[in-house]
Amino acid sequence: MLVAVRTVGVEEELLVVDSSGRPVPLGPAALEVAARRGEGETVEEHDRAERGDDEAGGGDPVGRLVPELKTQQLEFGTRVCTGLDDVAADLRHWRGRADAAARDVGARVAALASSPVRVEPQSTPGERYTEMAETFRLTAAEQLTCGCHVHVAVEDDEEGVAVLNRIRVWLPVLTALTANSPFWLGRDSGHASYRAQAWNRWPSSGPNELFADAAAYHRLVGELLATETIVDTGMVYFDARLSERWPTVEVRVADVALRAEDAVTLAGLVRGLVETAAGQWRAGVPAPAVRSEVVRMAAWRASRSGLTGDLVHPATGRPAPAGAVVTALLAHVRPALAAAGDEQRVAAGVAAVLDRGTGADLQRRVFAATGDLTAVVRAAVEATHT
Template sequence: MEEELLLVDPDRGEPRAVAPAALRFAHPGERLETELQREQLETTTRPCHALADLGEQIRDARLAASRAARSTGAEVAALATSPVRVQPSLTPSVRYRRMAAAYARTAAEQLTCGCHVHVEVSSPDEGIGVLDRIRSWLAPLLALSANSPFWQSRDTGYASFRQQVWVRWPSAGPTGLFGSFRRYRAVVEDMVGSGVLLDEGMIYFDARLSRHYPTVEVRIADVCLRADDTVLIAGLVRALVETAARQWRAGEPPDPVRTELLRLAAWRASRSALHGDLLHPVTHHPVPAHRVVRALLAHVRPALAAAGDLNTVEHLLCALLCRGSGADLQRAAHRRTRDVAQVVSDAITCTLS
């Protein structure tokens, strides 16, 4: 698991450009890294099998990031965009400077925080079989994780405005069918060879093969406000990967749905999340969001049961649906206080709970 966290002023809620300084206070072995902007830190967990272990690691990583941030007078908040107005500050690396020059305002405004789930696969070919078979099921993950309703101190009307900002990158979003690892590599090489992307690290698909690990990396989710919701997303992603791998091994063909429809499904999830309609991952027609969530759970139920995760995921999912997404909690805080700084203050507490 990788989580990107905002560094914020604990009183005013403003993002603070202190990531390099905060890392100097990190303890040896704490898996913290800088990101594109100096107002954010990335945490990483170790590989694990049990969701309980993962949950403990996520909380430990958030606490480690908080300790490092506090050493600079800042705090961490698991917010996918900043509720408070901000002009981001680029992390001063050669690569990030090249990105800033190449992508102009898209890079300059890109202060967004996502949640990335890595799941091991047995081979690159299996990984492509998985990518081709999970495409339709990714938008519901965005709906469940939606945690970015505010942008530059205003309510955007979106549950995940991060998604709207993120897809400005030229390679971001859903993908078509690859069919084989060879074809996947040819697509990646053609994209890098176009000169539009600086390097392979800028392959920002909603789900991709990791460059560094033998994993499928699912990247569509907002960073979740609560650690429990991160565990839920991880459990669902692992079950989706296992379900797709079983289908691939059995020779079941992937859904040939066009990428254009997948882009619409992600937009719909970004706009309204669990309120109103989502596109059903099988029919691709609009249905109430709760039906899509039930369909997702039914689709992965055998894999969840086989991993011993079914009860945990059902419990976490029920809790999220009862209390609302991160976007719901942020808006509730704003309705209560009419103050975006208080939204951030509440988020700091939720991040570490």
């Protein structure tokens, strides 16, 4: 049994944009700059690592900048952290280093989960990304989206699967809290998180039914691979999954947060969910018997309205005001937050989001005031680094 506070790590994807606010295919050039500084992995190095040709690589974004699916993106990961102060410091450090590398090639980075302005996404070179582009065609071609993935340590796969079974009903609330992609192809999508809609076009995405045990989880992954539809296990895009490379549960439902502190709040909430779920499992509390269709409906609704409308309450399966559902989430994890020393910071972070709104709300306010989507991007660049 884990006796210390569970470690946590965060991966973020960022848009590379020019001064006009348009995403530009300068991610690979920025990575060349970062690699010369010992802070990044070039596209070629990343591709070798993904193929297993480079033992020093591994394709993981921890502690360096790496490529993503599109050349208009950069990705990074924090260290394995114990305290949220360390998560915050790493997020700000790597956002800054990504921006410095982008500045050197005439661009900036913005924590936007989709591009407000119309853009033609360009695929990153490399064997794996090329195979994805050829296999999934328009789904892959249009997938210029930026997410935030939170890893939390688990003792083993059995504990990890028990956690997956118990956190699934709460994950749509995290989507609502982090919504940061209201615009798509130059127009308002009508969704607070349109990234979630675009992402769920992948055949392996979304919620799962309950797993009997870790063996059942791994059988499902094997069955998905056996269909020869997805290219590898890295494309097992469940809302939450067991990490293939780390002893962690990886929660993948969040938009990249516009503000770094909101990503810290997300990390604290995910760690609280994991610790709460593991404690329930050890105490023999059964996982909520909610069908995946209902979870998917709750996720769609969270993507649609963010915090501006009703969400599906995990305890009742009925609509309730977003603030009440978020408050229920905070109450659910509060003992775990207190045990980790996170209660005050996470509660304050949640209150701040409820008070001022999400990244999606800020984007829409800027557009309402200016009528200019490039102004939305410029405001996002500023917020990314505050």
